[in-house]
Amino acid sequence: MxxxxxxxxxxxxxxxxxxxxxxxxxxxxxxxxxxxxxxxxxxxxxxxxxxxxxxxxxxxxxxxxxxxxxxxxxxxxxxxxxxxxxxxxxxxxxxxxxxxxxxxxxxxxxxxxxxxxxxxxxxxxxxxxxxxxxxxxxxxxxxxxxxxxxxxxxxxxxxxxxxxxxxxxxxxxxxxxxxxxxxxxxxxxxxxxxxxxxxxxxxxxxxxxxxxxxxxxxxxxxxxxxxxxxxxxxxxxxxxxxxxxxxxxxxxxxxxxxxxxxxxLNKDSKPKQKMEPTEKVQQLARWIEEDNACSACYGSLIHALERLREKGKLDKLEKQIAIGQGYKNKPVKTIGIGNCTQSAIHHVPGCPPKASDVVKELENILGE
Ligand code: SF4
Known part of the structure; x- marks a missing residue:
């Protein structure tokens, strides 16, 4: 095409x-x-x-x-x-x-x-x-x-x-x-x-x-x-x-x-590279339970968490967020980001999802 x-x-x-x-x-x-x-x-x-x-x-x-x-x-x-x-x-x-x-x-x-x-x-x-x-x-x-x-x-x-x-x-x-x-x-x-x-x-x-x-x-x-x-x-x-x-x-x-x-044209499939995270990124990563996440997916989640932090909402988030290919066939009891975590109670679809969709879902959860 x-x-x-x-x-x-x-x-x-x-x-x-x-x-x-x-x-x-x-x-x-x-x-x-x-x-x-x-x-x-x-x-x-x-x-x-x-x-x-x-x-x-x-x-x-x-x-x-x-x-x-x-x-x-x-x-x-x-x-x-x-x-x-x-x-x-x-x-x-x-x-x-x-x-x-x-x-x-x-x-x-x-x-x-x-x-x-x-x-x-x-x-x-x-x-x-x-x-x-x-x-x-x-x-x-x-x-x-x-x-x-x-x-x-x-x-x-x-x-x-x-x-x-x-x-x-x-x-x-x-x-x-x-x-x-x-x-x-x-x-x-x-x-x-x-x-x-x-x-x-x-x-x-x-x-x-x-x-x-x-x-x-x-x-x-x-x-x-x-x-x-x-x-x-x-x-x-x-x-x-x-x-x-x-x-x-x-x-x-x-x-x-x-x-x-x-x-x-394709999907991201490579697991996230070992980029040394800055302190700011590390602080956001405290909410993440990652298992073989692709960089595109992980990056969307990091941006979404920062946007929530900017709005003063991040500290209210009590649940951990699962992300990564390692969750493909596993039950996820918490929030799941991306198609690999379809079994999650709260799930944001996409491969990778947009950060704006992640923000929307997390704000919904916080509003519950
Ligand atoms: S949903 Fe996310 S982690 Fe899973 S394959 Fe797609 S981009 Fe990678």
Whole structure:
């Protein structure tokens, strides 16, 4: 089957982003709309100089797979564009995050947007400056990380474009509460394709530090749809994130998941890897009885527990939560997460389930 991606999202589970992205892109027709001489811009999330294992930045292996896919089909006019957050040097992020090496290997130009000129956009009640190099790109591939954010709750496709504006604008965006500026930014810059690095993201902050393995790559064309889906993976709903609603209202995309199709190319089957959990993750894991859980499933549960903690409800949860393939044929007397725990008294189906469904079920239990 070939996927068109207009109102579709394609999901693949695993921990080999380079192989995964090639397999996924091979099943789409997106290159049909891209002439060979187009300038293709790749916008990763290199918010600061920390490797992707921290949960903050885009895995260079994912971008490497994307570049190899494009170059194998004779798309050779490719640039990687980024401006790290205020106070960090993009050049350092390029180096530490593995992009300098990537650029040399594939003969690709890295564009530090902090050194760029700017183009002015005016929209009725809002105006903004955008990095000139981004406006010169013919086809923009946005490659964000799936992670939570202390201020906007989610940072994924729509917010990743904040790396395409001058530092003075980043400061101004913060003083204006981020939501409206992010929506307008996406009106000014069109994303043509979104590839979400959902292998390792962060539990609470955009700068990483509490990495959670979610073991998936997601692709689609509509950044609004992508963010609507992404927020549910972290335990939120679309209505929790104001900029998704605003971007939709401005015509950037359509976020109604009921009107979309989400295709999963495979299932996560690998037991969770031994990532050293941070203290914060360990505290959440106190509620979990895990037996061979897949990373995608375990990551959903960790995000769900953090969302409950944020709402002040977690300490009221008296029951332990069973998760993992080890429960497949065993009775589960408590709460069970995922299809492997079907015998549980309270059960959240899915393989893996969304964190938003886990939050809903746990809130129901707490309300009983
Ligand atoms: S339901 Fe079971 S098989 Fe499916 S993701 Fe969860 S642990 Fe893995």
């Amino acid at each position: 070939i996927y068109i991606l207009d109102n579709e999202l394609l999901v693949m589970y695993g921990d080999s982003p380079k192989t995964m992205i090639k397999t996924m892109l091979d099943k789409t027709e997106f290159l049909k709309e891209v002439p060979k001489n187009n300038l293709i811009g790749i916008k990763p999330n290199l918010v600061l100089a920390k490797p992707s294992a921290s949960g903050a930045t885009t895995d260079p292996e994912l971008v490497s797979g994307l570049i190899e896919f494009l170059q194998a089909r004779n798309y050779n006019n490719i640039k990687i564009l980024e401006s790290s957050w205020v106070g960090d040097k993009t050049s350092q992020a390029f180096r530490i995050c593995g992009y300098e090496e990537l650029a040399q290997r594939y003969n690709i130009q890295l564009v530090d947007l902090k050194k760029d000129e700017y183009v002015h956009f005016a929209f009725g009640d809002f105006d903004l400056k955008v990095s000139k190099s981004v406006t010169e790109v013919d086809y923009l591939i946005n490659v964000p990380v799936l992670k939570a954010h202390c201020q906007t709750k989610l940072t994924c496709a729509l917010k990743n474009l904040k790396g395409c504006i001058p530092d003075s604008e980043k400061r101004r965006f913060h003083t204006q509460g981020l939501h409206k500026p992010i929506a307008y930014l996406n009106k000014a810059i069109k994303t043509n394709l979104v590839i979400v690095d959902g292998i390792i993201g962060d539990l609470t902050f955009e700068e990483g530090g509490n990495p959670v393995q979610m073991n998936r790559v997601i692709i689609g064309k509509d950044p609004v749809l992508m963010d609507s889906y992404a927020c549910e993976l972290l335990g939120y709903t679309r209505s929790d994130i104001e900029y998704i609603y605003l971007a939709e209202k401005m015509g950037v995309g359509k976020g109604d998941l009921a009107q979309a199709r989400v295709y999963e």
